[in-house]
Amino acid sequence: MQNTQDTWKVGSREFTSRLLVGTGKYASLDETREAITESGAEIVTVAIRRTNIGQNAGEASLLDYIPPSQFTYLPNSAGCYTAKDAVRTLRLGRELLDGHNLCKLEVLGDPTNLYPDMEETLIAAKELVADGFDVMVYCSDDPIYARKLEDVGCLAIMPLASLIGSGMGILNPWNINLILEKAQVPVIVDAGVGTASDAAIAMELGCAGVLMNTAIAKAKNPVQMARAMRLATQAGREAFLAGRMPKKFYTASPSSPVEGVISSSTK
Amino acid sequence: MQNTQDTWKVGSREFTSRLLVGTGKYASLDETREAITESGAEIVTVAIRRTNIGQNAGEASLLDYIPPSQFTYLPNSAGCYTAKDAVRTLRLGRELLDGHNLCKLEVLGDPTNLYPDMEETLIAAKELVADGFDVMVYCSDDPIYARKLEDVGCLAIMPLASLIGSGMGILNPWNINLILEKAQVPVIVDAGVGTASDAAIAMELGCAGVLMNTAIAKAKNPVQMARAMRLATQAGREAFLAGRMPKKFYTASPSSPVEGVISSSTK
């Protein structure tokens, strides 16, 4: 009774698992491997600036714990604050991974809150696409920028749920909806997921997947939380496909009349 | 890596599944069986006033589709508006099930919203306990009544998430928390769950289980939603056990200072 056909694609790469995970913040590389294995993730994202995937010879390498033969590596530009830095970093990642051209672009705007800089992100996206990268892009929940990023060739749009590392869940599901309405490529909620229900909500909205790191790595029991997230992502996906019951409001509140729907017509 | 020991008890009865399901509102008894099987539920609740479990000889009986040898029946008093009616109905249920003394007490207060009548519920609870029933009790999210119901001997407290059939999710998680803080018996969110994330949230709060009917029966694909709910209930339970990451708020909002915690001290 498994939905064996329920796959999704980033460009030509096809995946079954809809849970994408980060590789940082774990107590040890053993814990990293154990949690990621339990999560069922097929795509693992790696911060080139913080993680050894060969740059530092003689040190333990993630490659030995999370073999690229079994996982799809998604090098990211975490820690970069300009388009230029991000592009350089992702080129280094591609080189370290023998030409593997998939990447997660991320250009931050402020070290105190890690909010993305969308102007620089768009500049870098164009350059990376022109340079042959398959670009998945971390972004704000701005539906106009989501469309621009898709228009320049990004293969997945990855809006934040809330700030990186905040664990506050999806603060503005309405914006995620606006993005989902228009996008022709997969939309993946990235950043801000804090617990299992957050992942389920992302999937119930119709996202193709959800990416997280801190929520698993900083749970008291990361391996168990990895399993919770795997189940929650599946649960949310199944609920989306099953088609939920209609909500029946308690009452027709005179204080909250509802009329029409904005995006169904031009105003 | 399964948590094989993660069981819970209603009195002396022990269960593994934390998803309890209703048996009404399905398109057919075949669909009822298929969805309930997929849900993994061990406890199924049955509205004595609406469901044939032998009262109507010659008609199809739920007992033939959901065999009591495989499921724990939980007869309920749905549709009763007085303590007297509820007690009589549950006695009929016990009789029909050959003395099976487990029941879900439910006394409603208003046919237009199905909100429970807590005064009548407490009266009925006392009478049922005195009569030898093992009482699981549907109730409002009033923490004082939750304690009273436990004090008179109820074996599980089942507060609503929102109105029966509304699918609005947990409207007041703070009250559920107040109940959880004091209860020595299992607390099971009953009524109002609409989709998978609602079930996950109930479990993440620390509930022992979650009971639903409409959310599964009235999904577009009930069987698939049953599976979603099974996964979501497990996901929420695992997340609760794993211990979620701390939330880090964006900012110390000057408009929302937080100080102390009400229930940690007498005011």
Place this chain on the structure above:
Amino acid sequence: MQNTQDTWKVGSREFTSRLLVGTGKYASLDETREAITESGAEIVTVAIRRTNIGQNAGEASLLDYIPPSQFTYLPNSAGCYTAKDAVRTLRLGRELLDGHNLCKLEVLGDPTNLYPDMEETLIAAKELVADGFDVMVYCSDDPIYARKLEDVGCLAIMPLASLIGSGMGILNPWNINLILEKAQVPVIVDAGVGTASDAAIAMELGCAGVLMNTAIAKAKNPVQMARAMRLATQAGREAFLAGRMPKKFYTASPSSPVEGVISSSTK
């Protein structure tokens, strides 16, 4: 352009101000007077067990700062945990105020959270009404108990927004709506208001008034907050009367279909 006709009644007493205030928790009786004057309140509630209105001869009396000739006193039974105690306390209040028969009944269920005990509250309400009191009653947001309290003769229903002293605002506006739909007497949100917008929201829902104490007394500047609350209560009332614009949702979210309205029909 003032709405000079927009008055409301508790039994035969008529009021213009819809902001009711408590008299406790201020730094001094001078501050009490100044803040209450600024609030524009006509009704002031007094905890008989904590406030000197003549019981303690020789001590400063509230009566000298908030003259009963200018304000309608509303003695309350704060601090009482049984019907018996509450009735006795309110009788003492009536005696101290020369037979003034208006009172706010309040029976608490738990000293750690101050949640009301609705069972005891209803018992006390019956007794007070029979004894000639005009009863305004503090209660949970349970719509069935709200109706019972009205049925036994209470003249105003005063559901909590959230726990006393919590300042969390209206946690479950849906329940307040259910109460408002049925009530024939004024509904006044009592307890839990934290800031001006909370008061406005209560009024926008259609409440007749809002009662608060801590939100004013424990603001950094109580007198200024008293003015904010006066303005917010008026603002919310005017907005309710003006009839707000319809909400236009961003999108017809496939994850949140809405169908029907519970309380418009029996399900």
Place this chain on the structure above:
Amino acid sequence: MQNTQDTWKVGSREFTSRLLVGTGKYASLDETREAITESGAEIVTVAIRRTNIGQNAGEASLLDYIPPSQFTYLPNSAGCYTAKDAVRTLRLGRELLDGHNLCKLEVLGDPTNLYPDMEETLIAAKELVADGFDVMVYCSDDPIYARKLEDVGCLAIMPLASLIGSGMGILNPWNINLILEKAQVPVIVDAGVGTASDAAIAMELGCAGVLMNTAIAKAKNPVQMARAMRLATQAGREAFLAGRMPKKFYTASPSSPVEGVISSSTK
């Protein structure tokens, strides 16, 4: 006891009222005048593309109903989808108003939801500032773009609460907080306010003001709603200045630990 000193500035222009209003969508110019007068607004925004302020000789002009001698006109570029169009439109407005150099820049990204195009907005902002305009700028709630707009010389940052005309209130107060934390110029919530409490909440967050049009013009009684909005804006401002009571949460929920504050430190 009025706060006569509580003024705010856009560049060198000083204002007392913190409620800014639009001039469109009313049933008549008489209603426009009556509602705006009741609102107490000093700044009125005018869509150059839709409102006659002299372009159409022989037609009724807003200037005759809302005299520029009594109100500060804020011409806006509503309906423009490119930087070029917006700049041209605002230049026309300046010309029509005899060189009045204040403007509200607004560049939209999508006619179906009216979400702003931040890339084009920033381009236009630079050009307008260089051309001698005093620019107040409508924007998304992106804190990085808010800073960029301030950096290029905008005199007020005007993030949306929710989509134009939606009346959904402030969907993401956390982002508004992030903007407020860094901004050195006034932050004014613009778009999405639906009722009085929404305006109060904007002010309680610490905004310098709030701008709205539909919420007043499309209320059942626009003049009364204008008064409600005036009171609510004052109420929220006073509450902000008074310093609200701390929230005391019901319980230390084990499911929601809170730790640290993101923006207080670099992570």
